[in-house]
Amino acid sequence: MSTARRAADRLIVALDHPALGDALKLIETLGDAVEFYKVGLELFINEGASAVGELRGRGKRVFLDLKLHDIPETVKRAAQAAARLDVELLTVHAPGGAAMLRAAVEGAGARTRVLAVTVLTSLDAADLRADGIAAASTEEQVLRRALVARDAGCAGVIASPLEAAAIRRSVGPDFLIVTPGVRIALASDDQKRVETPRAAVTAGADAIVVGRPIRDAADPRAAAQRFLDELGS
Secondary structure (H helix, E strand, O other), X not given: OOOOOOHHHHEEEEOOOOOHHHHHHHHXXXXXXXXXXXXXXXXXXXXXXXXXXXXXXXXXXXXXXXXXOOOHHHHHHHHHHHHHOOOOEEEEEHHHOHHHHHHHHHHHOXXXXXXXXXXXXXXXXXXXXXXOOOOOOHHHHHHHHHHHHHHOOOOEEEOOHHHHHHHHHHHOOOOEEEXXXXXXXXXXXXXXXXXOHHHHHHHOOOEEEEOHXXXXXXXXXXXXXXXXXXXXX
């Protein structure tokens, strides 16, 4: 993506709600300030495809964050189903392997771009070691998985902002990097690898995903505008 991309293209708001009604209230509150939304597991399991349909009916762009991870044929069929919902982005887990990633890309077709989740932002190097992953650092493991995803035809990856610069150096300018774990003020929560919006974009991120800092704000629209201001500066 171009560095001249609009701030509105860079901000994806996560609809971390169990009920569609609550998600739609947030969308109404944010109004025309936000164009791009993430539908994740909680909302999709509770509400199904209707959640995506409601957003598309309002002219919103949709990132379907299901983190698919299964045998290649199952993931291919799931990606085909997601593409029929007219979602712009779809996630799969990079540890599923190259064959699974290729199957996801094939199933998604030309209109839905597949992003591979490298290492969850709730994990750090100690967690990887505890899981038996032999990587010198979290960044090393993220880079390995990003290169596998690129070679499998994925449009990009999900990675923390702390790895964005290294990924960008490795994969070049046309590979999408979408970063969760972004905060205006860095605070302690269940995400261990976090950064500010400006730092994420400077490092090479094309877009950021923000949930709780907007959802739980006293004034969600003002909170979203703070992120947009940083992304546009």
